Each structure stands twice: as structure tokens, then as C-alpha cells.
Amino acid sequence: MLKRTSIIKQGTTQNEAQLQLEELSHVARLTIIGEIASDIAHEVNQPLAAISLFSQAGKRLLDSGQYERVAEVFDKLSQHAQRAGAIVERIQSMAKLHDTEKKSTDCYVLVTEVAQLAKAEASIHDIEIKVSVAKKLPSVVVDVVQVQQVILNLxxxxxxxxxxxxxHNGNVVILRASLNSIGEVEIAVIDSGEGVSAKVEKKLFEPFLSAQESGMGLSLSRAIIQAHNGRINFHNNTICGATFYFTLPGAVRDD
Ligand SMILES: Nc1ncnc2c1ncn2[C@@H]1O[C@H](COP(=O)(O)OP(=O)(O)OP(=O)(O)O)[C@@H](O)[C@H]1O
Ligand SMILES: [Mg+2]
Known part of the structure; x- marks a missing residue:
């Protein structure tokens, strides 16, 4: 059983569970921030470069008396400044991280707790989360909160x-924990969604891939799994949807 505080506490209400869900989305981010620092620097430099260019353009417009176009330039400056601010804000939200704390953890507890948290969100969208845990899986040595965050992201x-x-292919997401052919615990999330396009695939684990939310879910997930000496990957399913999976080595048998 889990000894450390896990993401669901006993007897939590739906609202409390939702709050914990939101908290989990932001937790576990600081210790891995270093691994994506150069990407972040690149991302912040883009709006800064744009601000510099628009400032020069604004000055040229003033110099040449084209005052009616100056407001447009200020709008652009504001947009890019806000973009830079949003990036900084996301980084600050990662600063709520605690130090990594790895403990021997029961795989069944690890996955079922997250499934329980995500079920409320799933049911709103008429999606069912099915959990499948192989019998007699060994315990894994993990930072529970971090690994549960990865599962939740997936x-x-x-x-x-x-x-x-x-x-057309059902509304089920399968969360599966099993042992792979080389004895590692493998946790997979199998869906019947739109699948990963070739364009997205090229940049899949890079930060800021999408404009929605932070667009950092998979890059953070990869950093967390690498910090656990595991691997994270995906493949599109034959009929439809995608399977994202990660491994957790160093498992120890309880018996
Ligand atoms: N199961 C999946 N099926 C299809 N596309 C996926 C799947 N998982 C990820 N993707 C694609 O990869 C992109 C990046 O995912 P990632 O989790 O890194 O960021 P995000 O979900 O857009 O934002 P965040 O996780 O920060 O809220 C997604 O926007 C989506 O296009
Ligand atoms: Mg995501």
C-alpha cells in the first residue's frame, strides 16, 4: 500500500477531488524545469524579439507622421508582452514543486487512484475509463505524485x-498496467480518438507544441519518466486512436 500522501485522500468529496485534480496538474514541475530550460528560453525570446521589432516599427511610423497606424503597433506590443507574461506565469506555477520522493508503490493503487480522479471529468464527456491491471505486478519505486501526474496527462x-x-469506435479509454517482455512495468493509455498526425508526431514531446493550456504535458511527462529511468512513447492504433505508454524499471517483487 501507499505510505506517502497520494493524490486522493480517503473520504474526499467530488469537489475536493476536483481541487486535487487541478493541484496535481500543477504539481511536480520544478525539479524538471531545468531539463527544458533551453526550450523555455527560446519560447520567451520570440515575443521579446517581436516586441523589439514592433517598437522600432512604431518609432518609424511616428517619425514619418503616420500616427493613425500607431495604435495597431501598440496592440501588437501588448499581445506579445502578454504572451511572454503567460509563459513566465506557467513557469511560476511549476515552482510549487516538492522534491522528488521515491517510494516503493503498489501498481494497482498507482493507477486506480488516478482513474478515479479522472472519471468525473470523463463522465461529463460521456467517456468511460476502464482500468486493467495485470495480476501479481511487482511494486515500483516512484515519486507517486509525479507518476500519477503523467498518467493524468495521458x-x-x-x-x-x-x-x-x-x-464511431466506442467511448472507452483503457488504462492498463502490465509487465513487458523484459520485465518492466508498462503503463499504457489506449484511446479511440483522432490519433496523432504525422505533423504533430515530429514535435510530440517538445514543450509548447500546442496553444491550449500550457502545451507542456508530454514534455513534462517525458522529463518525469526519464527521471525514473523509464521510457515514454506512443504508437497510433491499427483501427483508430493512439496508445501512449511508459515503462518503470527497477521494480521489486513483494513476494
Ligand atoms: N492521445 C492522443 N491522441 C492524439 N493526439 C494527441 C494525444 N496525446 C497528445 N496528442 C497531441 O499532442 C499535443 C501535445 O500534447 P501535450 O500533452 O504535450 O500538450 P497539451 O495537451 O496540448 O497541453 P497540456 O497538456 O499542457 O494541457 C496535443 O495538443 C495533441 O495534439
Ligand atoms: Mg496534455
Whole structure:
């Protein structure tokens, strides 16, 4: 059983569970921030460069007496400043991180707790989360909150992908924990959503891929899994949807 505080406390109400869900989305981000620092620097530099260019353009307009176009330039300056601010804000929200704390953890508890949290969100969108845990899985040595955040990211991505299409192939997301051929615990999220396009695939684990929310879910997930000496990957399913999975090595048998 889990000894450390896990993301669901006993006897929580639906509202409390939702609050914990939101908290989890922001937790576990600081210790891995270093790994994506250069991407963040690149991302912040883009609006800064735009601000510099628009400032020069604004000055030229003033110099040449084209005052009617100056308001447009100020709008652009404001937009880019807000973009830079939003990036900084996201980084600050990651600063709520605690230090990594790895503990021997029961796989069943690890996945079922997250599924329980995500179920409320799933049911709103008429999606069912089915949990499948292989028998006699060994315990894994993990930071529970971080790994549960990864699972939650994957479940949310799957649900988002399923909401983007008219579903002809059911409304089930499978969360599966099993042992792979080389004895590692493998946790997979299998959906029947739109699948990953070739264009998105190229940049899949890079930060800021999408404009929605922070667009950092998978890059953070990868950093967390790498910090656990695991691997995270995906493949599109034969019929439809995608399977995202990660491994957790170093498992120890309880018996
Ligand atoms: N299961 C999936 N099926 C199809 N596309 C996916 C799936 N998971 C991820 N993607 C694609 O990868 C992109 C990046 O995912 P990622 O989790 O990194 O960011 P996000 O979900 O857009 O934002 P955030 O997780 O920060 O809220 C998604 O926007 C989506 O286009
Ligand atoms: Mg995501």
C-alpha cells in the first residue's frame, strides 16, 4: 500500500477531488524545469524579439507622421508582452514543486487512484475509463505524485483527442498496467480518438507544441519518466486512436 500522501485522500468529496485534480496538474514541475530550460528560453525570446521589432516599427511610423497606424503597433506590443507574461506565469506555477520522493508503490493503487480522479471529468464527456491491471505486478519505486501526474496527462490527452472526433469506435479509454517482455512495468493509455498526425508526431514531446493550456504535458511527462529511468512513447492504433505508454524499471517483487 501507499505510505506517502497520494493524490486522493480517503473520504474526499467530488469537489475536493476536483481541487486535487487541478493541484496535481500543477504539481511536480520544478525539479524538471531545468531539463527544458533551453526550450523555455527560446519560447520567451520570440515575443521579446517581436516586441523589439514592433517598437522600432512604431518609432518609424511616428517619425514619418503616420500616427493613425500607431495604435495597431501598440496592440501588437501588448499581445506579445502578454504572451511572454503567460509563459513566465506557467513557469511560476511549476515552482510549487516538492522534491522528488521515491517510494516503493503498489501498481494497482498507482493507477486506480488516478482513474478515479479522472472519471468525473470523463463522465461529463460521456467517456468511460476502464482500468486493467495485470495480476501479481511487482511494486515500483516512484515519486507517486509525479507518476500519477503523467498518467493524468495521458488520460486527459486521450479524452481531448476523443472529443475532437465523432466517435464511431466506442467511448472507452483503457488504462492498463502490465509487465513487458523484459520485465518492466508498462503503463499504457489506449484511446479511440483522432490519433496523432504525422505533423504533430515530429514535435510530440517538445514543450509548447500546442496553444491550449500550457502545451507542456508530454514534455513534462517525458522529463518525469526519464527521471525514473523509464521510457515514454506512443504508437497510433491499427483501427483508430493512439496508445501512449511508459515503462518503470527497477521494480521489486513483494513476494
Ligand atoms: N492521445 C492522443 N491522441 C492524439 N493526439 C494527441 C494525444 N496525446 C497528445 N496528442 C497531441 O499532442 C499535443 C501535445 O500534447 P501535450 O500533452 O504535450 O500538450 P497539451 O495537451 O496540448 O497541453 P497540456 O497538456 O499542457 O494541457 C496535443 O495538443 C495533441 O495534439
Ligand atoms: Mg496534455
Amino acid at each position: 488520460l486527459r490527452n486521450s479524452m481531448q483527442a476523443m472529443r475532437k472526433i465523432t466517435r
